[in-house]
Amino acid sequence: MALLEIRNVTRRFGSYTAVNNVSITVAAGEFFTLLGPSGCGKTTLLRMIAGFDLPDSGQILLDGKDMVGTPPEKRPVHTVFQTYALFPHMTVADNIAFPLKMAGKRPGEIRTKVENALGSVRLSNFGNRFPHELSGGQKQRVAFARGLVNRPRLLLLDEPLGALDAKLREEMQIELINLQKEMGVTFVFVTHAQNEALALSHRIAVMNHGNVEQIDEPSKIYGFPINRFVADFIGKISIISAQVVEAAPSHLKLHVPELGEILTIGKEGVKAGDQGALAIRPEQVRITHPSEEQRLKNHFLGKVHDFLYVGDVTTYIVEISNGAYIEALLPNSSPGRAKFFEAGDMVGVSWRHDAGIFLND
């Protein structure tokens, strides 16, 4: 049975609709992510699950019980805030003990649980410290421990890694995955960072302007985005306007005015004559010397417009016809040859017939 069920929830602020008729189901033990740009309604939705805000219409069910009308302290849901929200006048141990005290646990039990929680976030010797004596990453771990210590049915995480620097964030991501696995607590995670969502989640709901655009596993969200917004928001992608010429279950034949015919993977519900776009990821595009023989069906000549060297890979922006650009990713596997092509070079670009995806307008 679903642990959390959000049914047709709408929340308006004046004439602005922050969350628009959203329905989401989260299974027990899942790491579920609400992903979207700022202002997409993900935090509003999270606050409604926590009980800090109420939907104008719709239901929020936890274990099948409607939560609307239950105050935050009565919900078996805890939140890890973006600002950590540790109590500055309490020690780390007292912070972690807080939810246990509120739940009326006995002092002996509280002591053991706090000790275990401190151990699980590798802060065993920090119990007597105050929050202002901790680093950002340590505060973050205390916030996790405090949120998890009383084993809530659901842990909500509101951009908890947003204030950490890149390296620490990666460490915390791994720690977060392990914590979730160990504790078996269901996570609902809010973020605007798509790479974080892809790395952490079992499933992702991509939100935009208060609507859920797509709910799927990370690989599906990345590989098979449902529309232009999802395709564009998650990772890098080249989008070229196209029309469907021939639709088969296994493949689509597209016509691109500037390029001619392109083959791409088949997609349900698409029929000949549909207008839309071809979306293709940079890592699916091969970039070669123009003289090299093209073995793939989709191949074109182009000119390097610009390139971006970021160490492990170089992204080339190739102009394949007037005003149509495609991005190609080349791993820098041999350090001596950091640069393969220069701006202005003629190159061949090609991709497999099952790469890319057609997006309806």
Add this chain to the structure above:
Amino acid sequence: MVRPLRHGTESVAMDRGNMWLWLAAVLVYAFLYIPLFIVVAYSFNDSRLNAEWVGFTLSWYKALFTNTEMLTAARNSLIIALSASFSATVLGTMAGLAIHRYKLKVLPILVFTPVAMPEILLGVSLLLFFLQVLNLTLGMVSIIIAHTTFCIGFVAIIVRARLQGMDESIFEAARDLGASSWQTFRLVTLPLIMPAVVAGALMSFTLSIDDFVITFFTKGVGEPILPIQIYTMIKVAVTPEVNAISTLLMLLTLGMIILAARLEARAPSGGSVPSSGKEAG
């Protein structure tokens, strides 16, 4: 090797600027503190006249502590100051919390106006209110109510200022982790605003104990009150007893102010918001 920090001429110009600044500062402080110093000095002067220094004595303080009327006035003033500062602190803290929580524009205006209102106006209006609306016999109770009225605003200002610097999610976190709204107040909000509450209480106490104007209007004819008593005494002449009681009052007030300032400075900050700012999602 030590390099000269400034060129000679520049340094002279700066020194001259500094000199004027110092002079201005010394004059301002002299103007502020010499009168106070004279009062203190003459309270130990072995002469009935505030004219020349004769010798050191504690007799004026002894006289003070045998002056029953003065002692009654001091006791009354202490009772008033303690009661008024207590009720003003409770009500002012509530007002500060309310102003912070409910973004009603009219609320701060209502609470803070008495602070800016001329005292004489407040005195007159309270007098009329007590006599004509409440039909109250003027005395200790009316003074306590009047003092509470003008102190509430000060407490509310201090409490609200402290709340404004705090991360709102701390209070949400408490609710989220299972605390009722009362538990959140008792275990999180109150400890965090405590320095402001105590500072507000001390401030109310000092405002109340030396208030003259409002006390004058609301005291009626019965009990002697310290500031009024002092005024009555100097109507005849500025006696060394007045100097002595003024010195004691000054000491009490000064102690309160230092305590309040220390509490405000020593308090741990109410949780910091990371510099990245909050993403509204």
